[in-house]
Amino acid sequence: MNLKAVFNVVGILLILLAAILLAPIGVSLYYQHAPLDGYFSEVEAFSLTLAVALTTGLGLWKLLPSGVETLRDREGFVIVSFSWISISLFGALPYYLSGVCPVFIDAYFESMSGFTTTGATILRDIDPLPRGILFWRNLTQWLGGMGIIMLSLAVFPALGIGGFHLFKAEVPGGAAVERMQPRLAETAKILWKVYLTLTCIEILLLRFGGMNWFDAVCHTFSTVATGGFSPHTASVAAFNSIYIESVIILFMLLGGINFALHYQMIYGDFKRVYQNPELRFYLSLIGLGVAFAAFGLWWATPEATFPSALRRASFQVVSINTTTGFVTDDYDAWPGFLRLFMLGIMMVGGCVGSTSGSLKVIRILVIFKVIIRELQKLVQPRGVFHVKVGGKTVKQEHILNVIGLTGLYMGVFFVCALLLSLMGLDLTTAVSASTASLFNIGPGLGAVGALGNYADLPHLAKAVVIFCMFMGRLEIYGVMMLFLPLTWKK
Amino acid sequence: MNILIIGAGIVGFNLADELSQEGHDISIVDIDAEKVKQISEKLDVLWVCGNACLPSVLIQAGIRKAEMVIAVAERDEVNLLVCMLAHKFKVKKRFARLRHMEFTEEDQIFKPHELFIDQAVNPGQIIIEFILKILETPGAVNCAEFADGKILLRGFDVSEDAPLVGKKIADLRAVAEFNSFIIVAIVRNSNLIIPTERDVIQAGDKMYVLIDKEFLPLILPMLNRKINEVQKIILFGANTVSIHLAKCLEKKVPDISIIEPSLEKADHAVDQLSQTVVLHGDGTDPDLFNEINIKDADFFMALTDDDEHNILSALLAKKHGAKRAVVITNDPYYLPILDSIGMNITINPRLFTVGAILKNLRKGQIRSVFKLIENEVEILEIVIAPDSSIVGKKIFNMSFPQDALIGAILRHGEMIVPDKESTIQSGDSVIVVAMPQSIEKIEKIFTKKKLF
Numbered sequence: 001m002n003l004k005a006v007f008n009v010v011g012i013l014l015i016l017l018a019a020i021l022l023a024p025i026g027v028s029l030y031y032q033h034a035p036l037d038g039y040f041s042e043v044e045a046f047s048l049t050l051a052v053a054l055t056t057g058l059g060l061w062k063l064l065p066s067g068v069e070t071l072r073d074r075e076g077f078v079i080v081s082f083s084w085i086s087i088s089l090f091g092a093l094p095y096y097l098s099g100v101c102p103v104f105i106d107a108y109f110e111s112m113s114g115f116t117t118t119g120a121t122i123l124r125d126i127d128p129l130p131r132g133i134l135f136w137r138n139l140t141q142w143l144g145g146m147g148i149i150m151l152s153l154a155v156f157p158a159l160g161i162g163g164f165h166l167f168k169a170e171v172p173g174g175a176a177v178e179r180m181q182p183r184l185a186e187t188a189k190i191l192w193k194v195y196l197t198l199t200c201i202e203i204l205l206l207r208f209g210g211m212n213w214f215d216a217v218c219h220t221f222s223t224v225a226t227g228g229f230s231p232h233t234a235s236v237a238a239f240n241s242i243y244i245e246s247v248i249i250l251f252m253l254l255g256g257i258n259f260a261l262h263y264q265m266i267y268g269d270f271k272r273v274y275q276n277p278e279l280r281f282y283l284s285l286i287g288l289g290v291a292f293a294a295f296g297l298w299w300a301t302p303e304a305t306f307p308s309a310l311r312r313a314s315f316q317v318v319s320i321n322t323t324t325g326f327v328t329d330d331y332d333a334w335p336g337f338l339r340l341f342m343l344g345i346m347m348v349g350g351c352v353g354s355t356s357g358s359l360k361v362i363r364i365l366v367i368f369k370v371i372i373r374e375l376q377k378l379v380q381p382r383g384v385f386h387v388k389v390g391g392k393t394v395k396q397e398h399i400l401n402v403i404g405l406t407g408l409y410m411g412v413f414f415v416c417a418l419l420l421s422l423m424g425l426d427l428t429t430a431v432s433a434s435t436a437s438l439f440n441i442g443p444g445l446g447a448v449g450a451l452g453n454y455a456d457l458p459h460l461a462k463a464v465v466i467f468c469m470f471m472g473r474l475e476i477y478g479v480m481m482l483f484l485p486l487t488w489k490k
Numbered sequence: 491m492n493i494l495i496i497g498a499g500i501v502g503f504n505l506a507d508e509l510s511q512e513g514h515d516i517s518i519v520d521i522d523a524e525k526v527k528q529i530s531e532k533l534d535v536l537w538v539c540g541n542a543c544l545p546s547v548l549i550q551a552g553i554r555k556a557e558m559v560i561a562v563a564e565r566d567e568v569n570l571l572v573c574m575l576a577h578k579f580k581v582k583k584r585f586a587r588l589r590h591m592e593f594t595e596e597d598q599i600f601k602p603h604e605l606f607i608d609q610a611v612n613p614g615q616i617i618i619e620f621i622l623k624i625l626e627t628p629g630a631v632n633c634a635e636f637a638d639g640k641i642l643l644r645g646f647d648v649s650e651d652a653p654l655v656g657k658k659i660a661d662l663r664a665v666a667e668f669n670s671f672i673i674v675a676i677v678r679n680s681n682l683i684i685p686t687e688r689d690v691i692q693a694g695d696k697m698y699v700l701i702d703k704e705f706l707p708l709i710l711p712m713l714n715r716k717i718n719e720v721q722k723i724i725l726f727g728a729n730t731v732s733i734h735l736a737k738c739l740e741k742k743v744p745d746i747s748i749i750e751p752s753l754e755k756a757d758h759a760v761d762q763l764s765q766t767v768v769l770h771g772d773g774t775d776p777d778l779f780n781e782i783n784i785k786d787a788d789f790f791m792a793l794t795d796d797d798e799h800n801i802l803s804a805l806l807a808k809k810h811g812a813k814r815a816v817v818i819t820n821d822p823y824y825l826p827i828l829d830s831i832g833m834n835i836t837i838n839p840r841l842f843t844v845g846a847i848l849k850n851l852r853k854g855q856i857r858s859v860f861k862l863i864e865n866e867v868e869i870l871e872i873v874i875a876p877d878s879s880i881v882g883k884k885i886f887n888m889s890f891p892q893d894a895l896i897g898a899i900l901r902h903g904e905m906i907v908p909d910k911e912s913t914i915q916s917g918d919s920v921i922v923v924a925m926p927q928s929i930e931k932i933e934k935i936f937t938k939k940k941l942f
Contacts, residue, residue: 093693380767380769391764
C-alpha cells in the first residue's frame with residue numbers, strides 16, 4: 001500500500017474543498033446573520049475551516065511525494081474512502097464552530113449525511129438557522145451527488161492517469177459506467193457539465209414557481225443530487241404548491257438516471273436512450289410504485305380523494321425510490337402495508353452512474369433475471385442460458401459481483417439494525433434507520449420518520465448511522481476493503 | 491474470356507473446371523503448393539503458386555489481360571484485397587466469396603461495390619436462404635429459382651396421404667387449378683423419369699415441380715401439407731450459419747434449439763440469440779435427444795463443419811424420431827449416398843457457391859443451369875433470340891428429344907404452362923428439363939438461326 005501517495009491525493013482534495021468553502025463565505029457575508037451566543041460567526045467559522053483545510057491540504061500535497069502514476073485499484077479504493085472521511089470531517093467544522101451543532105458527532109453526522117446525499121438530519125428546527133450554514137448543508141449534497149473525486153478529476157486533469165481506479169471506486173455502479181471520452185478528465189467534465197445544466201434549469205424553474213433565489217438554489221442542490229436536505233423544517237411541504245412538487249419530482253427522476261444517458265439525450269441520441277434497459281426498468285418500477293401507493297392510499301383512507309392520494313403518493317414514492325428523501329406528506333402515518341412498501345422501495349434506488357444511492361435498479365433487474373435463469377436451468381438441465389440485459393449477456397463475474405454486493409447490503413443492513421436495537425431503538429426505528437442510512441435515503445419510519453429526525457438517537461447509534469451512510473455511498477466493497485489484511489500487505 | 495481465379499479449394503477447382511469446359515481461359519492462384527499441384531494435374535489451366543495479395547503474383551497470373559477475377563480464397567481478407575487490387579489493375583468484373591455475414595447483411599456498412607466487388611457471394615447466406623425456402627413450402631426437399639425468382643422449382647416428397655397419389659399426369663391437366671404448375675421430373679426408386687401424360691404419381695415419389703411464384707400456396711394441399719406445419723426445429727452445431735438461421739427462424743417457428751458440443755461456442759450462440767434454446771451436448775447423444783423430445787422435431791439440421799459428424803448425427807436423429815433431416819456436407823463425394831440413407835435434404839456449400847457464381851456469370855442465351863443431384867438431370871433457362879429458327883413454331887411440331895421437355899414459358903413476366911398448341915415467341919424464356927445426353931441436341935434446337 002502506497003500510503004504516501006494516498007495522502008498526497010487526499011491533500012489535493014482538501015485544497016479543492018478549501019476553494020469551494022469560498023462559496024458559503026460569500027453567502028454568509030451577504031446575509032450577515034448574527035453569531036450564536038458564545039460561538040464564532042458564520043463567516044469566521046467558514047474562514048477558519050478554510051484555513052485548516054488549506055494548511056492540511058497543502059501540507060499533505062507538498063510534503064508527501066506524488067504517486068498518481070503508480071496507483072492501483074486498492075490505492076484507488078483507499079484514497080476514495082479516506083477522502084470521503086476527511087472531507088466530511090472538515091465539512092463538519094462549520095456546523096461545530098458556528099454552534100449549530102454543539103456536539104461534534106452531530107456536526108459530523110450532518111456533514112456525512114450531506115456529502116453522501118443521504119439527507120438524514122439531527123437538526124430539529126431548521127428554518128431559523130443562519131443562511132450560510134443552510135447553504136453549505138445543501139452545497140455538500142450537490143458536491144457529493146456527482147462526487148468529489150469526479151470534481152477533482154475534472155479540475156485536475158493530471159489525476160486522470162491513475163484516475164480510473166478512483167473513478168471506479170466512487171461512481172455508483174463503478175466499472176459498469178461507460179467511459180464517454182477517451183480521456184477520463186473529459187468524461188468527468190462532461191458529467192459535471194450535464195449536472196450543472198440540470199442544476200441551472202431547475203433553479204430557474206423553481207424560481208419561476210415562486211420560490212426565492214435562496215430556496216430555489218438550495219432545493220435544486222439537494223434534488224439533482226437526490227440528497228433531500230431542505231432549508232425548511234417542513235421540507236417541500238412548506239410550499240404546498242403542485243407546480244413546485246412537479247418540478248422537484250421531475251428532477252428527482254432525472255437525478256436518478258444515468259448521466260451518460262443525459263449526455264446522449266443532449267446530443268439527440270434518443271434511440272439509445274429509449275432502448276436503455278435500465279432506464280425502462282427504472283421508469284416502469286417507479287410508475288408501478290406510484291400506482292400502487294396511490295391506489296393503496298385512496299383505498300385505505302376513506303376521506304382521501306384520488307387526486308390528493310395520487311399527488312402525495314407520486315411525490316413520496318419518487319422521493320424515496322430515487323433515495324432523495326424530500327417529504328410532502330407524513331408517510332409514516334400511511335397504512336401499515338404502505339409503510340412496509342416504502343421501506344421496500346428504499347432498497348431499489350436509481351440507475352448506475354446517477355446521483356442516487358441504494359442498490360440500483362440494474363442490480364435488481366440482474367437478480368430477477370438470474371432467478372429466471374435458474375428456473376430455466378431446472379427445466380432444461382443441459383441448456384445453456386445467459387442472463388441478458390437489453391439483449392446483451394451479463395458476464396458471470398458481474399453477476400457474482402451483483403449477488404455478492406446484494407448479500408453484503410443485506411448483511412450490513414441486518415447487523416446495523418441489530419446494533420441499533422441493542423442501543424434501545426424500537427424495531428421500526430432500528431430497521432428503518434439502518435435502511436434509510438445504508439441506502440442513502442434519509443428519513444425512515446417511526447422515530448426517524450418523515451416528520452422526525454435523528455437527534456434523539458444515542459451518540460453510539462449516530463456513529464453506526466454515520467458509518468452506514470458512508471458505506472452505502474461507496475457501495476460497501478470499497479469500505480470493506482479497508483478491513484481486509486490483504487489490502488495492507490506490502 | 492480470360493478469367494483469374496484466386497483460391498484452389500473445392501470452389502476454385504470446380505469453377506475452373508466448369509468455366510474451362512465452357513471455353514474460357516483460366517488462371518488460378520493459390521498459396522498452397524499441394525492444391526496447385528492437384529489442379530495442374532487435372533485441369534488445363536495456368537497456375538501460379540503464391541500469395542494473391544501481392545501485385546507481382548497477380549501479374550504473373552496474367553491479371554493485366556484478365557477480364558474477370560473470381561476471389562474464392564479461404565479468407566475474406568484475401569478476397570477483399572484481391573478485388574481491390576483487381577480494381578487497380580482495371581479488371582472489369584470482380585467476384586468475391588465473403589463468408590462474414592457483416593458484408594452481406596441488410597444493414598451492411600459498405601455495399602460490396604463500395605469495396606470494389608461487383609458481386610459478393612456468401613455461402614452461409616445462400617444456405618440460409620435455401621433452408622428458408624424449403625421451410626416456406628413444407629415437404630420440399632430441393633428448390634431453385636428461374637427467371638429472377640418468378641418461376642420456382644421445388645422438389646417434394648409425395649407422402650401416402652397426398653391427394654395426388656394415384657393420379658395420372660393427364661388427369662391433372664384436366665383440372666383447371668392444376669394448370670398453374672407442371673411436374674417436370676419424378677424420382678422413383680433412385681431412377682429419374684421425365685413424365686409423359688400416361689405416368690401415374692405414386693407414394694414415395696420425389697417429384698420436381700415448376701410453378702409460378704404466386705401459385706405456390708395452391709400446391710401444398712395437393713401434397714397434404716400446411717404452410718405453418720413446422721413447429722419444432724433442432725439445429726446441430728452453433729456456427730455463423732446456424733446462429734443466423736436461428737435468428738431468422740425465431741420469428742416464424744415457435745420452438746428452435748441448437749445443440750453444440752463446445753461450451754465456448756454455445757455461450758457465443760446464446761449471446762446472439764434471444765428465443766432459441768442452446769443446449770450443451772453432443773449431436774449423437776441419445777439422452778440429449780430424449781431430453782429435448784426429438785420425436786416431435788419437424789426438422790433436424792446438422793450444420794457443423796464436420797461432414798461425418800453431420801451425417802451420423804442426422805442418421806441418429808432420424809432413428810430417434812426426427813421427421814426430416816437436413817445435412818451439410820462440404821465434401822461432394824458423399825452426395826450420391828446421402829439420399830439412399832434417408833437424408834431428406836443435403837446441402838453442399840461449395841457447390842452452392844459454385845452455382846451462385848456461375849449463375850451470375852452467365853449472361854448469354856443460357857441464363858441458368860440447375861443440376862439435380864440424382865442422375866444429373868439439368869434444368870436450363872434459355873432466352874429465345876429473335877432470329878432463332880423456332881420462333882413462331884408450335885411445340886407440338888418440334889422434334890424434341892424423348893428425354894427432355896419444355897417445362898414452362900416465361901412471357902412478359904408471366905409463366906405459361908405449355909400445351910401442344912403453344913407457340914414460342916421471340917423474347918420468351920423457356921425452362922427446359924433434359925437428361926445430360928440430350929443437352930447438346932437441345933442447345934442446337936434453341937440456338938439454330940433461321941435460314942432465311
